[in-house]
Amino acid sequence: MSSFFTTEHAFFQGLHFLTVKSNALKKRADLTVYTPTISEGVLPIVILLHGVYGSHWAWTMKGKVHETAQKLMDSGEIKPMILAMPSDGLYGDGSGYVPHQTANYERWIVEDVIQVVKEQFSQATDDSPVFITGLSMGGFGALRLGAKYPSLFRAFSGLSSITHFDQIAEFVADFDQLKADALEQDGVGEYLLQNKDSLPPFRFDCGREDVLIEHNRELHKTLTDNNLPHIYQEFAGQHSWEYWEEHIADTLLFFNQHL
Secondary structure (H helix, E strand, O other), X not given: OXXXXXXXXXXXXXXXXXXXXXXXXXXXXXXXXXXXXXXXXXXXXXXXXXOOOOOOOHHHHOOOHHHHHHHHHHOOOOOOOEEEEEOOOOOOOOOOOOEEOOOEHHHHHHHXXXXXXXXXXXXXXXXXXXXXXXXXXXHHHHHHHHHHOOOOOOEEEEXXXXXXXXXXXXXXXXXXXXXXXXXXXXXXXXXXXXXXXXXXOEEEEEEOOOOOHHHHHHHHHHHHHOOOOOEEEEEOOOOOHHHHHHHHHHHHHHHHHOO
């Protein structure tokens, strides 16, 4: 029996498109899923979170992540993985992936998305390792949720990440409304330090020409000063799809190391 009142599922040009009545959001929500062309047995689940303004299709249509992943699988550099790419719930310019007054955008990711993938794909089971990553606001979501729920994820990663809720103000049109609606307005570092003794492996990277580079450097310094093991890398690049399309491979290779 399904955990959801309704789930719509269509397959088109190698991608699965799902709309599910989310228990956390109390409304319909979308996700795109990519499954490997050839695989057998139980597969890991990689959740990829998009940034502000985007939706569930962004990682595939703008970032071609499924093509990158399949090439790495075909070359034997990574093992087969299921890619699950949810919308953030489509609040305003971006929900922040945090709980709100009327909808829990955090629980949508850590509960509903994982559950619907397990229900719809036989190779996703309770034995599937789960990873999470994202870009910009999605990087904030991935790092924050990875740190807040350390037992849920095998490893986590962020690209060009917002590192504190307040930084979302740099990107959205009505930050005052978002602040009024969001129940939690914390930073990534708070959960990383709070759960430092139970964290799975994690990494984050940022382009040296990115508007968020100083925030990422500050987080790296805080973690280093507190002797918290992590991987931080800087590359050439801006806050752009050219950067994310290239460097998502670093994250997939990192996740593969922890299978």
